[in-house]
């Protein structure tokens with residue numbers, strides 16, 4: 046068990062497991078997610094990585110930013126790849142050929158590699174029950190190939206494959222709620238986190254590592270290139286996503302839903318949208334309906350989540 | 365000496381996997397390979413092997429999990445066919461590029477469309493450029509023997525490449541044949557212990573697998589990969605020689621049948637070679653100098669050795685159980701490559717047979733030999749590529 | 757004869773040196789440069805936990821300078837810095853000015 050207190054002073058004494066010199070864009074949210082995840086624990090970790098920005102920028106030619114064993118094989122299969130690593134670990138430990146050093150297994154994937162093309166492989170690995178934590182760093186589009194829409198792209202967003210045009214003003218559909226879908230696999234732990242709330246994020250990672258079996262975490266990871274925002278706002282936006290309830294922080298542990306961070310005051314979703322060029326057209330005259338629709342979606346989902354959490358709070362009290 | 369049994373090709377190969385006892389298998393069902401992995405699964409359920417089985421949700425994930433497991437560090441096997449192999453295609457190149465010795469029996473089956481479950485070689489021929497070693501088997505015995513040797517070949521420290529062990533769907537996978545098994549201990553000693561170089565599970569020495577490599581070094585990595593393939597031949601022969609000492613059964617890069625003094629010959633892979641050998645005998649009885657060459661190692665292809673074996677012929681027919689639409693059959697292309705180095709090139713024809721499991725009958729081989737007799741006499745070739753065994 | 761480059765490559769393109777990206781200095785990407793104003797620093801270490809490039813130096817639990825070899829000048833540290841009484845402990849300045 047990781048015992049080091051969740052205080053930055055203490056955490057800073059640990060050795061980094063993710064090195065500088067990686068080539069993610071300045072101000073990218075994904076490396077913040079990775080460093081916080083690895084910092085949360087002192088278990089030995091082996092990670093798989095789906096093709097995408099994180100992978101191509103952290104392991105190029107003879108340069109790797111990873112100080113843990115790491116494998117990338119392809120785009121749609123980080124979950125399957127890590128299942129193989131984990132299966133070999135179990136096999137060799139069971140046969141007494143290596144010591145059980147409580148190694149933990151992580152797969153990192155972008156939203157494209159997780160919600161879309163890697164969805165089958167993820168679903169399969171979760172159902173099989175591998176002892177692994179899948180982490181989606183969700184930047185809400187295919188960034189590595191140049192900001193194409195994914196099923197994680199929110200309603201209205203302007204991407205290169207759903208550009209805001211004269212007739213179609215950005216992405217017509219709402220995002221897929223992958224965290225709930227993963228929870229519906231009845232895995233022991235599924236959670237949503239944000240690097241702006243580092244303590245909440247690390248607590249979740251720690252909790253996940255104390256649970257045997259398949260775990261899933263969906264972590265928002267702002268991308269200033271794709272979101273058409275500033276290089277300094279990744280943390281600000283990931284906090285606003287939480288404060289507007291656009292990206293609620295919650296966990297579903299053994300079926301029980303808990304909201305882990307409740308915003309003191311729920312801000313209008315426009316607070317999150319307005320700083321991002323991908324939503325700019327939604328603020329143009331005549332497009333008020335888009336902002337309304339975005340707000341309605343957030344309200345509805347937040348309402349649902351609160352009801353769910355309240356139900357479980359009641360149940361737990363009754364017990 | 366082990367025991368003599370009457371088993372199907374799938375049973376024999378499943379038995380070889382039990383004897384080798386891989387650390388991890390990841391598999392997904394597909395006819396006609398399903399039965400192989402089902403049998404292996406029952407070995408797991410009965411506690412007869414130490415293997416950790418990963419029952420994945422697709423062949424793409426099967427190969428991905430095999431790649432993860434092999435990189436982690438241990439012995440890995442899987443099996444598939446046809447659409448399954450096609451779905452794995454992307455990952456085949458990665459297994460080879462990462463130099464991971466995964467052993468994969470492939471029960472050859474036609475590719476869709478139209479959907480068909482019977483044997484032809486379009487699946488593995490489609491994967492011939494993936495960087496895998498390919499061994500083809502005529503019988504259940506050969507499939508069993510090749511599977512065992514494949515571990516030694518693929519895991520050899522100079523090689524470290526994945527290997528496909530091919531056998532014909534249904535014709536071999538589901539037909540009962542006489543097979544001689546080795547003793548468990550013999551197989552165990554023969555394959556020995558395997559140690560992966562640079563295992564991911566060596567957590568004290570973290571490695572990164574699968575970097576992005578652009579124009580600066582990709583070309584060099586591929587050159588290095590080619591170099592490994594040039595070493596495979598000697599290893600295959602060395603392993604075959606050890607295997608012969610153990611089993612008394614002789615293997616090479618290819619098998620020749622009455623070829624030494626032949627004037628005309630058929631080059632053909634896998635089970636159809638059996639039928640063709642019978643026809644060779646019949647023609648020999650008639651005083652016609654017919655012969656046969658059956659490649660065993662298709663990747664890497666032993667061009668020089670094949671050329672040396674075919675050099676004296678007056679006419680050659682290459683029979684392909686796979687097509688390249690708009691091109692010659694894949695085996696024919698390789699034989700052309702071999703013949704290219706000869707000063708006088710024997711005339712050659714390409715005949716496509718047996719697609720989607722269409723029976724290959726002796727009369728088809730007879731017609732080909734009759735045609736070769738004419739070509740040998742006149743030196744004249746009509747159509748280079750044609751289909752045989754078509755229904756009226 | 758010199759051994760060709762392709763013969764010297766690690767089989768399977770495996771990278772054996774963890775954290776070797778440190779040999780690739782990304783500091784040259786910077787157009788803005790963070791400057792630390794020590795007297796305004798409350799040692800909250802937010803800049804350290806949020807820096808995407810591990811370029812805020814903390815030694816023995818104490819905030820020190822920046823690692824300009826790798827800092828890309830994104831400005832996250834400056835934006836997130838609470839400072840003392842509204843005075844930021846990190847400011848962004850034009851590189852080279």
Ligand SMILES: Cc1ncc(C[n+]2csc(CCOP(=O)(O)OP(=O)(O)O)c2C)c(N)n1
Nearest residue numbers: 096097098120155156157158186187188189
């Ligand atoms: C099978 C396959 N299809 C397409 C691609 C091209 N591709 C590489 S990365 C990528 C997008 C990755 O998007 P995401 O998973 O969201 O990660 P991000 O780059 O945004 O971090 C795509 C489409 C690929 N590598 N493999």
Ligand code: SF4
Nearest residue numbers: 069070073098268270
């Ligand atoms: S494109 Fe976006 S996700 Fe990719 S490295 Fe740049 S900021 Fe990060």
Ligand code: SF4
Nearest residue numbers: 807827828830831833
């Ligand atoms: S400017 Fe960006 S990269 Fe540089 S130290 Fe601050 S947060 Fe890190």
